[in-house]
Amino acid sequence: MAERTQLIHHYLRHNKKFPHVYCAGCGHGIALGSLIRSVHALGWSKDEVVMVAGIGCSGRMAVYVDFNTVHAVHGRALTIATGIKLSNPNLKVIVVMGDGDALSIGGNHFIHAARRNIGLSVLVLNNNIYGMTGGQCSSTTPLGATTTTTPFGQMEKSFDLVELAAAAGANYVARASAFHAQGMDKLMQATFTHRGFSLLEVVSPCHTQYGRKNKFKTVVDMYRWLKESATPLEQYRKLSAEKAKGRIPLGVFVDRDEPSLEERYADLRADQTAQAGRR
Amino acid sequence: MGKRVGIEVSLAVAEAVKLCDVDVVSAYPITPQTHIVEELSHYVANGDLDAAFIPVESEHSAMSAAVGSSATGARTYTATSAQGLALMHEIMFIAPSMRLPIVMTIANRSLSGPISIWNDHSDIMAERDTGWIQIFCENGQESFDLTICAFRIAEDKRVLLPVGVNMDGFILTHMIEPIEFMDKAEVKAFLPDYKPQLTLNPKKPVSMGPVGVPEVYMEAKKQYEQALWDSKDVVKEVLAAWGKHTGRKYAMVECNGKKKAKTVFVTMGSLGETAMTAVDNLIAAKQDVGQVRLRLWRPFPKEEMKKALKDAAKVVVIDRALSPGGVCGPVATEIKSLFYGDKNAPKIYNIVAGLGGRDVSVKDFEEMYALAKGGKIKDDYVIWGVKSNA
Ligand SMILES: Cc1ncc(C[n+]2csc(CCOP(=O)(O)OP(=O)(O)O)c2C)c(N)n1
Ligand code: SF4
Numbered sequence: 001m002a003e004r005t006q007l008i009h010h011y012l013r014h015n016k017k018f019p020h021v022y023c024a025g026c027g028h029g030i031a032l033g034s035l036i037r038s039v040h041a042l043g044w045s046k047d048e049v050v051m052v053a054g055i056g057c058s059g060r061m062a063v064y065v066d067f068n069t070v071h072a073v074h075g076r077a078l079t080i081a082t083g084i085k086l087s088n089p090n091l092k093v094i095v096v097m098g099d100g101d102a103l104s105i106g107g108n109h110f111i112h113a114a115r116r117n118i119g120l121s122v123l124v125l126n127n128n129i130y131g132m133t134g135g136q137c138s139s140t141t142p143l144g145a146t147t148t149t150t151p152f153g154q155m156e157k158s159f160d161l162v163e164l165a166a167a168a169g170a171n172y173v174a175r176a177s178a179f180h181a182q183g184m185d186k187l188m189q190a191t192f193t194h195r196g197f198s199l200l201e202v203v204s205p206c207h208t209q210y211g212r213k214n215k216f217k218t219v220v221d222m223y224r225w226l227k228e229s230a231t232p233l234e235q236y237r238k239l240s241a242e243k244a245k246g247r248i249p250l251g252v253f254v255d256r257d258e259p260s261l262e263e264r265y266a267d268l269r270a271d272q273t274a275q276a277g278r279r
Numbered sequence: 280m281g282k283r284v285g286i287e288v289s290l291a292v293a294e295a296v297k298l299c300d301v302d303v304v305s306a307y308p309i310t311p312q313t314h315i316v317e318e319l320s321h322y323v324a325n326g327d328l329d330a331a332f333i334p335v336e337s338e339h340s341a342m343s344a345a346v347g348s349s350a351t352g353a354r355t356y357t358a359t360s361a362q363g364l365a366l367m368h369e370i371m372f373i374a375p376s377m378r379l380p381i382v383m384t385i386a387n388r389s390l391s392g393p394i395s396i397w398n399d400h401s402d403i404m405a406e407r408d409t410g411w412i413q414i415f416c417e418n419g420q421e422s423f424d425l426t427i428c429a430f431r432i433a434e435d436k437r438v439l440l441p442v443g444v445n446m447d448g449f450i451l452t453h454m455i456e457p458i459e460f461m462d463k464a465e466v467k468a469f470l471p472d473y474k475p476q477l478t479l480n481p482k483k484p485v486s487m488g489p490v491g492v493p494e495v496y497m498e499a500k501k502q503y504e505q506a507l508w509d510s511k512d513v514v515k516e517v518l519a520a521w522g523k524h525t526g527r528k529y530a531m532v533e534c535n536g537k538k539k540a541k542t543v544f545v546t547m548g549s550l551g552e553t554a555m556t557a558v559d560n561l562i563a564a565k566q567d568v569g570q571v572r573l574r575l576w577r578p579f580p581k582e583e584m585k586k587a588l589k590d591a592a593k594v595v596v597i598d599r600a601l602s603p604g605g606v607c608g609p610v611a612t613e614i615k616s617l618f619y620g621d622k623n624a625p626k627i628y629n630i631v632a633g634l635g636g637r638d639v640s641v642k643d644f645e646e647m648y649a650l651a652k653g654g655k656i657k658d659d660y661v662i663w664g665v666k667s668n669a
Contacts, residue, residue, distance in 0.1 A: 148317045150324070
């Protein structure tokens, strides 16, 4: 316990920015815990880390952590992070976004950052809703789900974040769940250390804005649902289509080792400098 | 006369939009606009409003979808705030240039940064020159009333321009106020069906938004600026018609307090009511003070404003937005240039107040009055109440 308190004091702006805004049981807080443990386990210094976050409950994370932080504007965390990474590739750039941030208003940047395979560690805290603004449907709200803007059910199909990133060209794509915190720690560390665009989707319950309206009586019911429906990816792949329905596969979906954009740049620069030397 | 109901102003605005029987609502949520569009999505979903509600993926898309829908001749509504309005910026110019009578509520909120969800007018001031008709509401009833008027102004065939209805975020949007409602028949009697002039119609194809080569670009601009200026008469007409229809009378520029007062405040938006109380107090204390409330920001009612200020010796213009590096705040800039070269021009003071949700109280106005009366405001503008050791 004392050890944990020490970690909290070291990594969080605990005496300035607390209490935090997260509701009891919000998955975002669990992701924040995992993030701190992961940075700590990797032995990174706080000063080499830059966190860029969007706007939303997820984005509030940039207020709480004691790294270099940029609390960006809604949807543009990835573009700001792109500028940071390319101008100083030595920085460890962690980007935190909600599903609205990453896939609705910032969807275009998401596919392009993945396509460029730029070396960013990207966390998308997916709660299937715009949490901060009061529970409007997002581009990951499941078909039929009730939200304040779809009171009789969502009519649009939703994005599968993992498939989208994989198809767009991300080097590393994984999914964790807020119920499985230890598993999340492992995947988070891998996300932080993998070269190129590395995405971790965290399935993050928001009972306040999503669960209540979608037949989850309490926040505990949401974690129970996560516990029961989460399935390791290897197992999931063996299931029949019928059995796979409604299950949430967790694990590593893409693990490529292609050079990142900043590495390609460094190579190009080295080549050009060498050629100039020869001329 | 309709029922008087205590209701959150956002919900009253949604009700007004419903009563106007819009065909399309496209919106992206942002505080403090959310309650308006959420309520509209309910109306659409439960069949109270026969319209399409498009929960788009950003404000850029919200305004783009509004342009598309209005181009087909549909009565179109959207609403936003701050960052959302800024994201619409590119398309804000497109709507008037295509002469599309979209109506939008702007729940005024300050632009980042620092990040702020609270009220000021920085969002709309950044859109000042987009060619929209821009109206400011002072209270909940006005927000309801002017929303309905906005459709009639926008769709008038002499106008055909988009209208932005500004209401102060939280101060109005989230307040519960007694609002006098109307029924559908009453609104229908006031607001005729929209008869679009040009639409995207396969039977009569038109081209919208084409290139303006240098030989015609300026003529096109002049044309819709002229339409914007001409809309002033229509605004006047519509407000007069509303007065007749409901008994609630509004003008583009309204005076309050002592007639021919020596010192006069100019306000826009909800601060007008605070100033009104201060003016009442000051008059009770035998001060020679008045107030001018500006309701129509674009097109700027030049003659009306000049007339309203003609007897003043000192004018205190309150701006709720900063124009960094400028001569003074946006409203004061207009009023100063209005009096340029006028030998009888009053002394014009400018106070920038209430940025990012900073409260401006009756007491503040009383202090401003004392400073102005004593001739103690020296600079081009004063940023009010900045703490020196914050
Ligand atoms: C341009 C712009 N539009 C809208 C908003 C309002 N807004 C703030 S957070 C948010 C959505 C938050 O949802 P998500 O990104 O999923 O994060 P969560 O709060 O669920 O963690 C919205 C729409 C904004 N800040 N900027
Ligand atoms: S509203 Fe939802 S996402 Fe936001 S803090 Fe509460 S539980 Fe978390």
